[in-house]
Amino acid sequence: MSSNSAWTGARLHINESELMCRTGCGYYGNPAWDGHCSKCYKEMVQKTQQRKTVFDPTQKIRNKVSRSVSDVSELTSTATSMMSRKFDRFEEKRRQQLDKRTKAVKSIFRKSQSKDVNKVEHPKPNRQLSIESQCVGQEFNDFLKTLSKDVQVRVSKQINMFVDKMLRCVEFQSVDESGEQVHDFYNTMNEMVSMQSAYHDLTQEQVDKINELTERYVTTRLYKALISAVNAVNEEKDLAIQNRIRSLAWVSSQHLECGVKDSCEEVRETLDLVITELIEMNSRRVPSDKLKCLVSSSHHVLNLLKQSRGGSPASADDFLPALIYCVLQASPPLLHSNIAYITNFAQQSSLQSGEAGYFFTNLCCAVAFIEKMTAESLGLTADEFERYMSGVALPPNALDGGVWLCEGMRIMQQNLKTLDDLQSRMDRLLTESDALMKEMDDVQENVSKEVAGVIERTPLTIRPRKADIDEEVPASELLPPPLTPQTMESGKPQVADGNNQVEDASLSAPPTLEVPLSPDILAAQQSLSFLQGLSALDSGLLSSLDSNDKGSEQGTASIEAPKPEENKTLLDDSPPFNLSSLPDLLDSFSPLEGDGSKRSPVHVPPALDSTVSLTNPFIQPSSSTAPPPLPPRHHVGQPPIVTRASGAASTRDTAHTSRPPPRPCPQSYSGFTIQGGRIPSIPCDTGNMHLFSTPPDPLSPPLEGPQLPLPPPLLPTTSRTDNRSCTSSGDSTPRPSEKPLKREDTIDKVYNVLGDIVQTFDSLL
Amino acid sequence: MCAAAAAAGAGGTRSYNFKIVLLGEGCVGKTSLVLRYVEDKFNDRHITTLQASFLTKRINLSGKRVNLAIWDTAGQERFHALGPIYYRESHGAVLVYDITDEDSFQKVKNWVRELRRMLGNDICLVIAGNKIDMEKERHVSLEEAEAYAQEVGAFHFQTSAKQNKGVEELFIELTRRMLDNAVTNDQQRINSLTRGGNTRNLQIIDDQANLPSQKSSCCSA
Numbered sequence: 006m007s008s009n010s011a012w013t014g015a016r017l018h019i020n021e022s023e024l025m026c027r028t029g030c031g032y033y034g035n036p037a038w039d040g041h042c043s044k045c046y047k048e049m050v051q052k053t054q055q056r057k058t059v060f061d062p063t064q065k066i067r068n069k070v071s072r073s074v075s076d077v078s079e080l081t082s083t084a085t086s087m088m089s090r091k092f093d094r095f096e097e098k099r100r101q102q103l104d105k106r107t108k109a110v111k112s113i114f115r116k117s118q119s120k121d122v123n124k125v126e127h128p129k130p131n132r133q134l135s136i137e138s139q140c141v142g143q144e145f146n147d148f149l150k151t152l153s154k155d156v157q158v159r160v161s162k163q164i165n166m167f168v169d170k171m172l173r174c175v176e177f178q179s180v181d182e183s184g185e186q187v188h189d190f191y192n193t194m195n196e197m198v199s200m201q202s203a204y205h206d207l208t209q210e211q212v213d214k215i216n217e218l219t220e221r222y223v224t225t226r227l228y229k230a231l232i233s234a235v236n237a238v239n240e241e242k243d244l245a246i247q248n249r250i251r252s253l254a255w256v257s258s259q260h261l262e263c264g265v266k267d268s269c270e271e272v273r274e275t276l277d278l279v280i281t282e283l284i285e286m287n288s289r290r291v292p293s294d295k296l297k298c299l300v301s302s303s304h305h306v307l308n309l310l311k312q313s314r315g316g317s318p319a320s321a322d323d324f325l326p327a328l329i330y331c332v333l334q335a336s337p338p339l340l341h342s343n344i345a346y347i348t349n350f351a352q353q354s355s356l357q358s359g360e361a362g363y364f365f366t367n368l369c370c371a372v373a374f375i376e377k378m379t380a381e382s383l384g385l386t387a388d389e390f391e392r393y394m395s396g397v398a399l400p401p402n403a404l405d406g407g408v409w410l411c412e413g414m415r416i417m418q419q420n421l422k423t424l425d426d427l428q429s430r431m432d433r434l435l436t437e438s439d440a441l442m443k444e445m446d447d448v449q450e451n452v453s454k455e456v457a458g459v460i461e462r463t464p465l466t467i468r469p470r471k472a473d474i475d476e477e478v479p480a481s482e483l484l485p486p487p488l489t490p491q492t493m494e495s496g497k498p499q500v501a502d503g504n505n506q507v508e509d510a511s512l513s514a515p516p517t518l519e520v521p522l523s524p525d526i527l528a529a530q531q532s533l534s535f536l537q538g539l540s541a542l543d544s545g546l547l548s549s550l551d552s553n554d555k556g557s558e559q560g561t562a563s564i565e566a567p568k569p570e571e572n573k574t575l576l577d578d579s580p581p582f583n584l585s586s587l588p589d590l591l592d593s594f595s596p597l598e599g600d601g602s603k604r605s606p607v608h609v610p611p612a613l614d615s616t617v618s619l620t621n622p623f624i625q626p627s628s629s630t631a632p633p634p635l636p637p638r639h640h641v642g643q644p645p646i647v648t649r650a651s652g653a654a655s656t657r658d659t660a661h662t663s664r665p666p667p668r669p670c671p672q673s674y675s676g677f678t679i680q681g682g683r684i685p686s687i688p689c690d691t692g693n694m695h696l697f698s699t700p701p702d703p704l705s706p707p708l709e710g711p712q713l714p715l716p717p718p719l720l721p722t723t724s725r726t727d728n729r730s731c732t733s734s735g736d737s738t739p740r741p742s743e744k745p746l747k748r749e750d751t752i753d754k755v756y757n758v759l760g761d762i763v764q765t766f767d768s769l770l
Numbered sequence: 771m772c773a774a775a776a777a778a779g780a781g782g783t784r785s786y787n788f789k790i791v792l793l794g795e796g797c798v799g800k801t802s803l804v805l806r807y808v809e810d811k812f813n814d815r816h817i818t819t820l821q822a823s824f825l826t827k828r829i830n831l832s833g834k835r836v837n838l839a840i841w842d843t844a845g846q847e848r849f850h851a852l853g854p855i856y857y858r859e860s861h862g863a864v865l866v867y868d869i870t871d872e873d874s875f876q877k878v879k880n881w882v883r884e885l886r887r888m889l890g891n892d893i894c895l896v897i898a899g900n901k902i903d904m905e906k907e908r909h910v911s912l913e914e915a916e917a918y919a920q921e922v923g924a925f926h927f928q929t930s931a932k933q934n935k936g937v938e939e940l941f942i943e944l945t946r947r948m949l950d951n952a953v954t955n956d957q958q959r960i961n962s963l964t965r966g967g968n969t970r971n972l973q974i975i976d977d978q979a980n981l982p983s984q985k986s987s988c989c990s991a
Contacts, residue, residue, distance in 0.1 A: 262846075307821045320801035321792075321823040321842035325849060357859045358787045358839050363824040366841070370852040382848040 137290060141225040145218045152211065155203055163194065164219060168226045175230040180238050183231060184349030187223065191352055194219050216352060221291045224350050228290045235346045242341040249375060250336045255393050255400055260383045263326030266313040273419075275312060279305040280335035287338050292351030295343060296361040303364040306331055321367075329371040340372060785828075785835035788948045791857045793881045794866035795874040796845035799900040802931035803866060804840050807941050812932055831945050838945065853881070854888060861948045862894040864940070865924070867915075869899045870907040875915065882922050894947040895924035898940055903930040 026034040032042035041049060145164075149157045167190050175183050198204045198212050207215075224231065236243075258265040266272050282302030289295045306327050310319040319327075337343070347365060348356065356362045374382070380390030392398040792800040801822040806812050808825045823842040828835065843849075843856045857863060865881050867874040878897055885893055897919045899910060912928065919926035925943055929936035 307823075318801075318805070318822040320821075321844045322796050322801070322846060324821065324823045324842075325844040325852075326846075358789055358837075360824055363839070363841055366855055367823075370844075370849070370855050373852055373855060374849065377851065 135225075135229075137228075138222075138225045141218075141222050141291075145222045148214060148218055152207070156207070159203065160194075160198070160215060160219075163197070164222060168223060171223075171227050172230065175227060175234065180231075180234050180345065180349055183234065187227075187350050188353060190223070191216065191220065216354075217293065220293060220350075220352050224291050231350060232290075232342070232346060235349070236339065236342050239339070239341040239345050243339050246340050246372065246376065247336065247338075250333055252394050252396070253333055253375065253378065256330070256333055256378075256383065257400065258327075258330050260385070260400070261326040261330050262384075263310075263330050264314050264323060265309055265327055265330055269312070270419075270422075272309055272312050275305055275309045276331065276334065278302075279309065279331045283332065283335040283337045287343055292347045293355060293361075295347055296351065296355065296365060299364050299368060300361050302331070303328065303367070325367055325370060325374075328367055329374055332368070332371045332375065344369060344372065785837055786949065786952055787837045787839065788862060788945065788952075789839050789841060789860040790862040790864060790944065790948075791841045791843055791860045792864050792866060793843055793853070793857070793878075793885075794845055794864075795847075795868070795871070795877045798845070798866045798868040798871065798874045799931050800842060800845060800864075800866045803864070803898065803900060803929060803937060804842060806931040806934055806937045808840070810934070812934070827941075829942075829945060831942070831949060834949060836945055836949065838941070853884065857885060857889070857893070860889075860893060861951070862896070862944050864896050864898055864944065866898045866900050867910065868901050869910045869915075869928070870901055870904050872909045875899075875910045879918065882924065886922065891923070892951070894944055894951060895922065896940055896944045896947075897924050897926045898936075899926070899928045900931060902928045902935060903933050 024033050026032045026042035026045050027040045028042075028045045030042060030045055032044070034040040034042050035046075038046035039049075146161075149160060152160075171183070171186065178186075195212075195216055198207060198215050204212075265276070279302050282298050282305060286295045286298040286302070289298060303324075306324065307319050309331075310323050310327055314323075332340075344365075356365060380387045383390065385393070389398075389400075393400055792804060794800050802812060804825055805822050808827050825840045825842075827838045827840065829838065830836070841856060841860070843853065863881075863885055865878045867878045882895060882897075885895065897915065899912070899915055902908075916926045925940075925947070927936045927940040927943070929940055931937060
């Protein structure tokens with residue numbers, strides 16, 4: 006009723022109807038009873054409870070049981086029959102207990118299982134094995150199979166026993182205790198394997214291998230338990246060192262004086278390797294694997310030092326600071342946990358000696374140093390250190406030299422650099438490709454030009470020649486008069502002949518390309534040999550004459566002039582165009598040049614020469630064939646206008662004639678003369694280019710007789726190209742011709758003329 | 771201390787492993803000394819090892835095979851505090867000073883004090899006065915150094931890594947000492963081990979007896 010009075014107090018706000026029992030029994034209801042009066046609520050609750058006990062609970066229990074049964078049945082196939090029996094019994098039990106609390110069912114089920122189905126529990130740990138432990142187990146088994154049965158059984162028994170024991174107790178003891186147990190186990194294993202008589206026949210390697218695999222297997226199997234224990238203990242330390250390293254991110258290699266030039270790309274890459282290995286360490290399960298990571302990372306540190314400084318091997322004085330720097334840069338995760346894990350569960354022998362032990366010690370030192378680092382140890386003032394640590398200020402140079410506080414910045418910088426590099430390479434590629442294009446164009450142009458030139462020349466030279474030769478012969482026959490000047494003295498003409506012959510040889514040589522001219526080669530060879538003989542003769546003759554020195558010099562010079570060109574032609578085929586052309590030019594174009602202002606003085610004599618040359622053959626009767634062909638050619642030369650050319654031609658002809666094969670020579674000559682007469686302008690166009698290269702050669706070169714016989718292939722065409730070159734050869738021809746007139750005077754004249762020519766050459770060049 | 775040596779040495783035929791730390795101020799020539807000993811090279815481009823911080827050397831001394839692991843330490847003052855991490859578990863220490871540098875000798879004295887305090891007499895000490903090729907600039911008298919070495923029970927050697935003087939002798943003497951130490955320790959250890967080891971083994975056998983019986987029954991069933 007007191008509650009009622011309370012309600013009355015609230016009546017002001019609430020309708021009476023709302024306070025009544027929902028069922029409408031006339032009593033007041035209560036919100037705590039869902040708005041029912043006490044009586045009605047009791048009834049209602051009873052009803053619902055009844056319903057539940059009848060339907061719901063059974064269903065639930067059935068579900069649960071069936072599920073657990075299926076679970077269990079999965080566990081072992083062998084025990085199914087037993088199980089089913091058990092479960093039959095169990096079902097009965099269940100029914101009996103149906104009225105009791107449903108939760109009890111499960112606990113009973115568990116109890117019954119553990120009691121009755123002992124075997125079911127056993128395979129469980131096997132199922133839980135991780136892939137890693139399976140692998141390690143496999144590896145161990147494989148290795149054990151190589152040992153004797155006895156050892157195999159003992160070792161595996163020991164290890165499995167220990168692992169089972171550890172699995173059970175590791176959760177309830179400290180890391181140090183587990184570590185001690187593990188170490189004890191390692192020691193007993195080691196002692197057992199190395200001391201006991203049963204293992205006597207094991208080699209040292211096998212013992213080591215057993216030890217190693219023991220460690221591997223034990224730590225892999227126990228990894229989860231061990232590492233979680235270690236992590237739990239070292240969590241705070243891990244966090245602390247992580248924060249410490251982060252706040253020390255500004256520390257540069259200069260601060261540590263470790264001499265790591267981290268601005269260098271190569272060094273930076275090695276540093277990345279170090280960092281990768283340091284971080285990788287955390288992901289390994291076996292202490293020895295972790296140590297391996299550490300060792301390889303330390304080797305990278307040493308590499309880093311070598312790259313940075315070069316020279317002598319790194320000592321600890323360099324290594325430790327560098328390692329500290331790398332640890333700061335890498336900020337490896339769970340550093341303390343890893344160190345603790347390794348110290349507790351690695352084989353002591355590997356930790357106390359050997360490289361791994363040394364580097365591990367160094368890592369410990371690095372961590373200790375990082376933790377205790379003070380302003381003093383970095384060579385900073387306390388104030389500076391404080392400011393840097395709190396992030397208020399950055400040390401100078403923090404942002405340059407590649408010490409990037411932010412990895413992203415560094416990568417960006419690196420990428421920019423790479424892009425720059427790519428850009429420059431791209432530019433280079435483009436320019437080079439442009440150049441190549443240009444070059445190709447040029448080449449095409451040149452080739453087409455040359456081809457055009459060749460095409461232009463060849464038809465002219467080849468076709469007309471044949472025709473000319475035929476025509477010429479008659480024409481030359483008509484022109485005997487040029488021979489008249491033959492009266493010249495015998496001595497000089499020889500020189501002239503020599504020159505002419507040389508030219509002839511060169512002339513005769515070129516036509517070889519064309520089948521009809523091939524005989525010229527023979528002629529050239531013969532003329533060469535003759536020339537050699539002549540040159541000797543000349544020198545002798547000249548010396549006998551008044552002007553010994555000069556004459557001989559001139560003779561030699563004149564002889565020389567053509568030869569070098571020939572040599573060249575012989576040596577190089579393609580460029581020789583010009584060179585090879587020279588001799589031809591001389592012959593064919595000397596007339597043309599004669600027309601040119603320069604030549605005129607020189608050419609006057611040639612006519613004389615021609616006569617001289619003519620005389621030569623007569624003088625030297627050795628060449629019997631010479632006389633007959635001569636007349637026609639002379640005829641050609643006869644016309645006064647052409648006299649020089651014809652003269653020159655005739656001289657050459659005579660030279661040829663003096664040699665056995667007279668025919669070819671005349672042909673070439675006639676061709677040239679005709680060409681010269683007909684196509685005076687052509688040589689000038691094409692020849693200009695070549696002049697430059699040729700002139701120096703004729704002047705200097707030594708006598709090289711033997712090469713003469715080899716004919717330059719392109720001569721006929723090229724002959725026109727080099728007008729100037731002709732001049733040099735032309736020089737040679739005129740000189741001798743002058744000599745016969747008045748030896749000394751003419752020699753002087755020739756000198757003058759030669760000088761002029763040389764000058765003109767120089768000016769041209 | 772002798773865990774490694776004992777484990778290896780107990781077998782008789784197996785070799786001894788000794789850990790030697792090089793201590794001394796920076797630039798006194800620790801690295802040159804050990805490089806001279808291990809590689810017989812000084813300031814040479816042909817030095818094969820990438821590093822001189824950790825080097826090993828195998829020698830045969832009075833019929834026993836000995837593996838020396840020589841640990842270089844960073845000599846800078848700021849790393850002095852890390853010393854204990856380096857020299858724990860070591861069998862011998864080479865304390866190097868520069869005869870032209872009085873301070874480096876003082877440093878050696880500090881190290882000796884610290885080592886004796888931390889490791890007692892287990893560790894064999896050798897003091898090396900390096901750079902005797904620079905005799906003219908000597909600042910540490912030979913008498914003083916030898917007297918001090920005698921006082922603390924250490925050997926004193928005068929060495930020159932450059933001229934290869936006294937280096938080999940130094941390491942041989944140190945090894946001899948460590949061997950003596952190890953052999954006596956082994957005797958004691960073996961004596962105690964035979965008992966201790968047995969008890970330990972027995973314990974484990976006990977465990978074995980319990981568990982395997984269960985297991986085997988399980989398996990057979």
